[in-house]
Amino acid sequence: MTTFVLFGGTGDLAKRKIIPALYSAFVNGRLDADFRFIGAARERLEDQEYRQRVADSIAQYAAKVSGGSPEKLAAFLDLTHYAKIDARIPEDFNTLKASLRTSETHATLFYLATGPDIFIPVVEQLSLHGLVEGNARVVVEKPLGRDAQSAREINQALRRYLQENQIYRIDHYLGKEMVQNLLALRFANSFLEPLWNRKWIQDVQISISEQVGVESRGDFYDHTGALRDMVQNHLLQLVSIVAMEPPVNANPDAIRDEKVKVLRALHKFTADEVSKKTVRGQYRAGAVDGKPVIGYQAEPGVPQASRTETFVAIRAEIDNWRWAGVPFYLRTGKRMASRSAEITINFKPIPYSIFGQSQGPMRSNRLVISLQPEESVQLFMKAKEPGEGIRLSDVALNLDFAEVSNSRRVESYERLLLDAMHGDLTLFVRDDELSAAWEWVDPIMLAWQNDSEGLKSYIAGSWGPAAASYLLAQHGAAWGEEY
Numbered sequence: 001m002t003t004f005v006l007f008g009g010t011g012d013l014a015k016r017k018i019i020p021a022l023y024s025a026f027v028n029g030r031l032d033a034d035f036r037f038i039g040a041a042r043e044r045l046e047d048q049e050y051r052q053r054v055a056d057s058i059a060q061y062a063a064k065v066s067g068g069s070p071e072k073l074a075a076f077l078d079l080t081h082y083a084k085i086d087a088r089i090p091e092d093f094n095t096l097k098a099s100l101r102t103s104e105t106h107a108t109l110f111y112l113a114t115g116p117d118i119f120i121p122v123v124e125q126l127s128l129h130g131l132v133e134g135n136a137r138v139v140v141e142k143p144l145g146r147d148a149q150s151a152r153e154i155n156q157a158l159r160r161y162l163q164e165n166q167i168y169r170i171d172h173y174l175g176k177e178m179v180q181n182l183l184a185l186r187f188a189n190s191f192l193e194p195l196w197n198r199k200w201i202q203d204v205q206i207s208i209s210e211q212v213g214v215e216s217r218g219d220f221y222d223h224t225g226a227l228r229d230m231v232q233n234h235l236l237q238l239v240s241i242v243a244m245e246p247p248v249n250a251n252p253d254a255i256r257d258e259k260v261k262v263l264r265a266l267h268k269f270t271a272d273e274v275s276k277k278t279v280r281g282q283y284r285a286g287a288v289d290g291k292p293v294i295g296y297q298a299e300p301g302v303p304q305a306s307r308t309e310t311f312v313a314i315r316a317e318i319d320n321w322r323w324a325g326v327p328f329y330l331r332t333g334k335r336m337a338s339r340s341a342e343i344t345i346n347f348k349p350i351p352y353s354i355f356g357q358s359q360g361p362m363r364s365n366r367l368v369i370s371l372q373p374e375e376s377v378q379l380f381m382k383a384k385e386p387g388e389g390i391r392l393s394d395v396a397l398n399l400d401f402a403e404v405s406n407s408r409r410v411e412s413y414e415r416l417l418l419d420a421m422h423g424d425l426t427l428f429v430r431d432d433e434l435s436a437a438w439e440w441v442d443p444i445m446l447a448w449q450n451d452s453e454g455l456k457s458y459i460a461g462s463w464g465p466a467a468a469s470y471l472l473a474q475h476g477a478a479w480g481e482e483y
């Protein structure tokens with residue numbers, strides 16, 4: 001039996017992601033027969049009031065879950081309870097303890113969907129009340145710290161009360177179907193590995209563009225910025241999976257051992273390199289999909305003169321034998337032209353064209369792994385167009401996962417919550433990975449703090465500041481949409 005205790009149970013993440021994920025797992029029969037869900041937050045609420053909020057969040061964010069029905073919803077609400085818990089009030093944890101005891105819990109999963117300042121007080125109280133012994137696990141949400149130092153402090157504090165294998169640091173990008181598929185693509189096929197290195201690869205591009213702005217999170221976002229919000233975690237996790245060496249097996253630590261080596265091999269920038277190899281931007285008013293939108297500084301909760309970046313592009317490098325000299329172009333931004341998350345492996349051009357110049361400049365082969373909105377892998381090759389003479393064109397060998405399989409699509413939060421309930425750490429971030437990622441990000445943040453002029457602006461609905469195109473153009477490269 002599992003009891004799932006959600007701290008931050010009334011918050012935004014709970015509403016949008018965690019509750020819908022639990023409900024989806026429930027209707028698809030993926031939860032234990034005796035599963036119980038306890039939402040915890042500071043507000044005083046009766047079970048019934050909390051159930052109403054849970055029902056509202058399901059209506060808003062999980063209305064289309066396959067298999068959902070009013071009966072299923074009622075059954076899910078029956079398993080749902082509420083606990084008023086203030087992390088600073090030890091007595092509140094007594095009540096929680098009593099409710100966990102009476103249910104003779106075998107496994108308890110505590111999910112901390114709260115600000116990081118609450119992690120330690122909560123874990124301390126859980127420990128003092130004997131709640132993290134035995135089969136208890138704790139999931140912590142990002143942001144885990146603001147820099148290497150604070151991340152280390154959080155990790156050390158967590159480790160005072162928990163074993164490393166009880167700590168599930170969530171990065172929801174790791175739960176995306178295609179991220180796992182990347183492991184299959186790389187390590188279950190023979191033809192890619194000989195090409196997967198500096199000899200055959202020109203550059204790697206990882207781009208996550210969003211159309212949304214900062215939504216209701218202006219205040220949080222303004223203290224965070226795109227580098228901490230997206231690059232330090234999601235983008236670097238993708239880099240580590242694209243660039244890692246084959247692990248000895250598929251066990252969590254074997255995989256994480258290889259990922260952390262990549263993160264440690266990322267070339268750390270000097271201040272001068274930061275100014276040459278990074279671009280940061282902030283959106284101003286514009287239009288996304290034809291609809292006018294306000295600029296970042298006019299968003300609720302954002303100070304008018306904010307210098308926080310909503311866009312980042314970086315020319316990263318990995319100092320090791322496989323990747324030396326291969327740029328990893330990373331990009332992410334809010335209020336961009338379209339929503340997509342893509343990894344593009346650009347192979348080197350052919351050494352010489354026997355077809356002459358008449359064909360115009362030829363874009364070399366590329367492998368495009370699309371995480372969203374579609375889940376696909378496309379290998380772009382040159383082929384002859386049908387008809388007289390030889391005219392070459394770019395054609396894609398297209399693996400569209402919506403067509404290949406009609407198995408149920410599992411959202412990343414659902415997958416990760418189930419993994420945490422089953423004790424599978426593979427898709428969670430280990431403390432050394434987290435530290436290595438921050439250590440690479442720190443010099444960039446520091447250099448940006450000392451260079452207030454470096455922030456460029458871009459029109460909402462565009463692909464970011466022009467400097468981001470120049471970052472690649474000066475090396476003869478271009479972002480996917482620029483071809």
Ligand code: BG6
Nearest residue numbers: 172208210212229230234341372
């Ligand atoms: C979150 C960031 O981690 O990822 C958000 O905090 C961002 O700012 C979100 O919008 C993007 O996730 P996805 O899955 O929609 O690409």
